[in-house]
Amino acid sequence: MTAIPDALSTEPRRGRRAANRRADEPEAAPRWERPALAAxxxxxxxxxxxxxxxxxxHPxxxxxIRSMAGSWRAFFFGGLDAAGSISIDKLPGAFWPDAVSVWLFGEHTWAAALPQVVEGVLTVWLLHRIVRAWAGPFAALTAALVLTLTPVTVALNxxxxxxxxxxxxLVAAAGALQKAVRTERLLPLITCGIWVGLAFQAKMLQAWLVLPVFAAVYxxxxxxxxxxxxxxxxxxxAVxxxxxxxxxxxxxxxxxxDRPYLDGTSxxxxxxxxxGYNGLSRFGSDPSAFGAVPGTAASRTTGNTGWDMLINSTVGxxxxxxxxxxxxxxxLGVAWHTGRPRTDLTRAGFVLWGGWLAVHAVVFGISNGNHAYYTAVIAPALAALAGGGLALFRSEYEARHEPGSEAVGRRWTALLAAIGLTAVWALVIDWPTLFDAWLLPVAVMLALCGVVGLWSRGPRTPLRKVNAALAAGIAAMLVVPAGWAVSSLDPLYAGAATSPMAGPVxxxxxxxxxxxxxxxxxxxxxxxDTALLDYLTTHRHGEKYLLATQAAYTAEPLLRAKxxxxxxMGGFTGSTPFPTVRQLGALVTAHEVRYALLTSRRPATATTRWVRSHCARIRPTAYGLRTDGSFTLYDCAAHK
Incomplete structure (x- = not known):
């Protein structure tokens, strides 16, 4: 990728001379860049x-994923079970790599999770390339490190x-957009549209949030x-x-x-x-928008909403x-480049990543509830802005000591202010839990060393001391979030499988x-589950379905096991109108379904009431248990 020498270069003088031109030659890589990126x-x-x-x-x-790995019908349509009778309540695109991995390597937990690891590392690498082309090696390495150590990124990946x-x-799309702006070629812009479209296959409408920003930047x-x-x-x-x-x-x-029933729809x-289900029902008070299953919006509410959502004690x-x-x-990145040509690339980068951050913050604030891991999508923007901002502030700081400097006023103090502000903010974020209380003094001392070292620089101060002070400042910014990130390696501090997050929240x-x-x-x-599966397998006599279950909650452990x-019945929420009473009765009559497993943890529906009134309850001792807890197994073989 062609690099853009600019005011953010690690060599400030050369960077400032190149600030007003659009370069076509890649910036030479410093000796430290490749080893540092590899690390x-x-x-x-x-x-x-x-x-x-x-x-x-995720249950x-x-x-x-296991069902999709064993059936082409389930794979393409996102079938929840191997027969593909009902789909998941999302588009299947994000799970295709996981299903392929399980198909290739076998039905192992690590095989299902491996694509997430690969995708996470690729995101770090790709962000480095994009930020390097925009802001230089120093900014790129900083952005990659920030993204790597973002707690929600570690937990989610x-x-x-x-x-x-x-x-x-979406990061790939941002890179294609950047290339389109820089080269004036159409193909990268078309590629940007393709990446956004593929992102839609992963998370639907959320992928489109960046489109207004991308369009405005171009x-x-x-x-x-x-x-x-x-x-x-x-x-x-259009692409x-x-x-x-x-x-x-x-x-x-x-x-x-010829396809599964689509979960979440009526x-x-x-x-x-x-x-509807994954769109308008997440905003406002109409949970049945466009025919979505009623009640889905309320079931998603987590309390993480409002203008302060990003900084509350859980998400912050x-x-x-x-x-x-x-x-x-x-x-400052936009303000300091006011008056430059319309095509100024440095300002464009700050508009791009700043717009990405702002749009998501607004949408998260007005939705009816968000899981903390939703915020992982803004981590690249935060990382890019952190890297680009520190490089910009460093450039202005270095310009203070250049003969004939063009630095304006007190711009050079922005670097010191950024270090101090971020260290203080760490105290604010960590204060509700004091989870990393022992790291807070470390962050404060590192910040003081960085600020004092940079402030006291004189004309004869060795460059290594300046770099050491800057390194101390960056370490001050990252040491506390790194502690939270590493904590997620302990399952106690990794959140639920349905809502991964780091730390004691x-x-x-x-x-x-x-x-x-x-x-x-x-x-x-x-x-x-082993006892139940053994019983059902032993007593299965040609039925298509091993059993029918009330909602996905009841089926999940069985589907992961086998x-x-x-x-x-009822899909994810238990309220999806599939199958109907007539359909279930016909399946039982045709000997395609014999057993049904109901649970008291999901609301009763017409089909579950039919099961209770037409099928015989099986005692849990029949399949080796003393009690069936919240589950009840029924035998519908006697139904006519």
Whole structure:
């Protein structure tokens, strides 16, 4: 990738001379760059893959991954069980790599989690390349390190949740956009649209949040006439729309009998799944928008919403450690480049990443509830702004000591202020829990060393002392979040498998604050599940489905343990109207379903009431248990 020498270069004089020109030659790599990048990537790989054999498989998605690995129907349509009777409540794109990995390497927990690790490391590497082209080696390495040590990134990249794939693809899209702006070529802009479309396959409408920012950056910065830029933006947007909607359209034209019922919908319509259940129902008070299953919006509410969502005591420690620095960098990065040519690339980078951060912050604030791991998508923006901002501040600081400096006023103090502000902010973020209390004095001392060392620089101060002071300042910024990030390697501080997060926060931690929750991966059934599976397998006589279950909650452990056709009644929430009473009765009459497993932890529906009134309850002692707890097994063989 062609680099852009600019005011953010590690060699300030050369960087400042190149600030006003658009270069086509790559900047020579400093001797330290490749070893340093390799070290960062090694750290990322270790953090993301540690204990991968016991990775936090999401119960719902983990079940689907195993089913998708064994059936082409389930694979393409995102079937929850091997028969593909009902789909998951998301598009399947993010889980295709996981399913392929399980198909290649076998039904192991580590095989399901491996693609997430690879995607996480690729994101770090790709962000380094993008930031290097925009802001130079120093900024790129800083951004890569910040992203690597972001707590929510470490926690999420060790799980099986779509946001890892979403983040990678959107970062790739930002890189393509940057190349399109720099080279004035159409192909990179089209590639940007393709990456966004693929990101849509991972997390649907959330992938489109960056489109207004991307369009604005290209229209404002790219060379050429305004009409030419507008036409190209529209063309790229059309490509993004086409790739985004490709799976939806294929499912839409596929006869309903030839595909799974779409979970989360009352009408089996893929547009309802995307734009209703996973779209409008997340905003406002209408949980049945476009035919979405009623009640889904309320079931998603987590309390993480509002203008302060990013800095509350749960979400803040996951991602917000460098938020003040990022905001400061975005504001000053734009302000200090006011008056430059419209095509100024340095300013464009701050607009791009600052816009990415701002749009997501607004959307998270107005939605009806967000999991903490949703914020992983803003981690690259925070990292890029931190790296680019520190490089900019360093450039102005170095310019203070250059003969004939063009530095304006007290700009050189921005570097010192950034170090001090970030260290103080660490105290604010960590204060509610004091989880890393022993690291706080370390951060303060490092910040003092950095600020004092930089402040006291004189004309004869050796460069190594200046670099040491700067390194101390950067270490002060990262030492506390690094502590939170590393904590997620302990299952006690890794959050729930359904909501990974780092540190002593969240419902999972307060529920299991003494002992980490036990997580079961693929092919790891509990004693109860083993007994039930043995009983059902022994008494199965040609039925298509091993059993029918009330909601995915009941089927998940069985599907992760053994890939079998299971009729999941009601889908994820238990409220999806599939199968109907008539359909269930017909399946029982045709001897395709014999057993049904109901639970008291999900609301009763017409189909579950039919089971209770038409089928015989089986005592738990029949399959080796003293009690069935919240589950009840029924035999419908006697039904006529």
């Amino acid at each position: 960062v990537l090694v750290v990322a790989t270790v953090l993301y893959s540690w204990g991968i054999g016991h990775a936090a498989l 719902f998605y983990g079940a689907a 060790r799980a099986t949740i779509p946001d890892t794939t979403l983040t990678l693809l 229209q404002l910065v790219a060379p050429g006439t305004a009409l030419k830029r507008a036409v190209r933006v529209l063309l790229s947007g 993004a729309l086409a790739v985004s909607c490709s799976w939806i359209l294929i499912v839409w034209v596929t006869p309903e009998a 009408n089996n319509n893929p547009f309802t799944l995307v734009f 420690p996951q991602v917000a450690w460098l938020l003040p620095l990022a905001v400061l960098a975005a504001v 969240g419902k999972s931690y307060y529920t299991h604050h003494r002992h980490a929750p036990r997580r079961r991966g693929l092919s790891q059934p509990s004693t109860r 890939s079998e056709p299971i009729l999941v």
